[in-house]
Amino acid sequence: MDGADRSGKRDAGDAGTAKPTLRTIAEITGLAVTTVSRALGGAPQIALETREKVQRVAEQIGYLPDRAAQRLRTGRTNVISLVLDPHDEILGFGTSLVSGLTAALRGTPYHLVITPHFANVPSIDPVRYILRNRMADGIIFSRTEPFDERVKLLLEHGFPFVCHGRTELGTPHPYVDYDNFSFAYEATRRLIDKGRKRLAIILPPRRFTFFQHIQYGFMRAVRESGVEFEIAEGIDLDSASADIKAQIFERMAQPSPPDGYVCSGEVSALAVMAALSDRGLRPGTDVGIVAKQTSGLFSLIRPQVDTIYEDLADAGLQMGRLLLDAIGDRNPGELQVLQQPKLNFGNGT
Numbered sequence: 001m002d003g004a005d006r007s008g009k010r011d012a013g014d015a016g017t018a019k020p021t022l023r024t025i026a027e028i029t030g031l032a033v034t035t036v037s038r039a040l041g042g043a044p045q046i047a048l049e050t051r052e053k054v055q056r057v058a059e060q061i062g063y064l065p066d067r068a069a070q071r072l073r074t075g076r077t078n079v080i081s082l083v084l085d086p087h088d089e090i091l092g093f094g095t096s097l098v099s100g101l102t103a104a105l106r107g108t109p110y111h112l113v114i115t116p117h118f119a120n121v122p123s124i125d126p127v128r129y130i131l132r133n134r135m136a137d138g139i140i141f142s143r144t145e146p147f148d149e150r151v152k153l154l155l156e157h158g159f160p161f162v163c164h165g166r167t168e169l170g171t172p173h174p175y176v177d178y179d180n181f182s183f184a185y186e187a188t189r190r191l192i193d194k195g196r197k198r199l200a201i202i203l204p205p206r207r208f209t210f211f212q213h214i215q216y217g218f219m220r221a222v223r224e225s226g227v228e229f230e231i232a233e234g235i236d237l238d239s240a241s242a243d244i245k246a247q248i249f250e251r252m253a254q255p256s257p258p259d260g261y262v263c264s265g266e267v268s269a270l271a272v273m274a275a276l277s278d279r280g281l282r283p284g285t286d287v288g289i290v291a292k293q294t295s296g297l298f299s300l301i302r303p304q305v306d307t308i309y310e311d312l313a314d315a316g317l318q319m320g321r322l323l324l325d326a327i328g329d330r331n332p333g334e335l336q337v338l339q340q341p342k343l344n345f346g347n348g349t
Contacts, residue, residue: 020063028057042109055107078109080323081136083126085117085143092295093142093312097164100316101140108324110137117141124149131159138323140164144175144209160326162319162335166209174326174335176318178310180210180264183341184217187262187290190306190345192221196260196288198228200251202244202268204237214264230258237264241271248275252287260288266297269305293344309342 022040026033031054039046039054057063082101084094094114101112113136115126123143127150130136137160141150144165154161155171162174184201191199201218204211215231222229235247244267251257252275263269269291273283283289284305291298293307322335 020058020061022063024061025054025057025063028061029054040109042107076137077135078111079113079136080105080110080320081113081115081130081139083115083117083130083139083141085123096294096312097140097142097316097319100313100318101320103313104317104320104324110324124153127153131157138162138327140319140323145207146209146212148209160323162323162326164315164319168209172333172336174322174332176315176322176337176339178210178315178339179341180213181217183292183308183310184214184262184264185221186217186341186343187292187306187308188218188221189225190290190343191260191262191288192225192227194260194288196227198230198256198258199260199262200230200232200258201262202232202235202237202264202272204264206236218262228256237268239268241267244268244271245275245278248272249278252276252279252281258287261290263289263291265292266294269298270301273301273305306346307344309344311339311342315339 022033022036025031025036025040029036031039031050035046035050036054039051040058042051080101082097084097098112098114105112115130115135117123117126123141127139127141130139131153139154139159139161140163141161142164144151144163144167146168148163148167148169151161151163151167151169151173155169155173162176164176166175166177167173188199188201199218199222201214203215218229232247232251235244248261248271261269261272263272269289272289276283276287281287282303284303289305291305291307293309294312298305298307318337318339322337325335326332
């Protein structure tokens with residue numbers, strides 16, 4: 001039995017000012033302390049109605065679990081750590097992931113904690129710190145590399161994780177990735193179909209796995225059609241927007257400039273559009289643009305250009321769900337999601 005209501009139980013509004021405990025919730029709900037504890041832990045043996053009732057009362061009175069005692073008792077922290085990089089080429093990257101992750105964790109005993117990864121610190125350092133000190137039950141991180149040291153470390157220790165992006169490691173591991181090959185291929189084909197003859201692309205930094213995916217998609221499309229192409233030199237998606245603008249502004253004054261750009265991020269697309277405008281050219285008309293869209297910003301930009309959407313909130317949702325499965329020891333080979341691009345053509349002229 002889940003426990004029956006007992007006479008003399010207190011109302012949630014009368015819990016007093018002392019720090020709420022499991023016993024406080026038990027007195028309010030009329031349930032046994034052990035039942036309350038199991039309900040808050042999401043035990044499937046406890047009826048859903050009871051779990052929801054206990055969770056509701058806990059929220060009303062501001063109950064917070066004693067994580068130190070909880071960790072000693074169960075070996076778990078009930079914390080999920082998102083290691084967040086401070087990159088700027090994707091607008092709203094962190095907030096979109098957090099939105100999806102919190103949706104996935106809602107109704108579970110897990111709480112999301114943001115662990116920053118600073119630019120001047122090796123990417124493995126925050127992961128190693130969390131692992132060494134058992135600061136979380138699972139880790140989520142992004143910007144994977146082909147032979148990512150973070151993935152290798154966590155696999156070696158059997159520590160649950162999900163990464164945003166794939167690797168080239170032989171051991172299967174959980175990930176959620178965006179099909180950047182298809183993005184680049186479809187974006188390039190769109191420009192070709194609209195009559196563009198010399199295409200250019202701004203690529204991610206070479207060290208990341210999705211550099212290869214985007215490059216391969218672009219190269220397949222241009223080779224199939226035989227159009228001329230070039231890779232933007234001296235800049236990548238991590239470059240400052242002012243540097244991207246300056247490079248494109250200079251290139252458009254040189255012989256045989258590109259008449260179409262594939263932009264793998266919103267910031268780089270805005271920089272390209274600014275450079276074209278400063279040269280007296282009309283983005284989307286004189287020079288074609290297809291941009292990866294990750295926010296609602298481009299619906300407000302004029303002139304409108306063709307975009308291909310990447311749903312980062314859904315990526316966060318999927319990663320949260322997969323990490324819960326990974327913590328539950330599900331087969332890592334089954335915990336892999338490849339998001340498909342959503343074409344938003346027809347806006348560009």
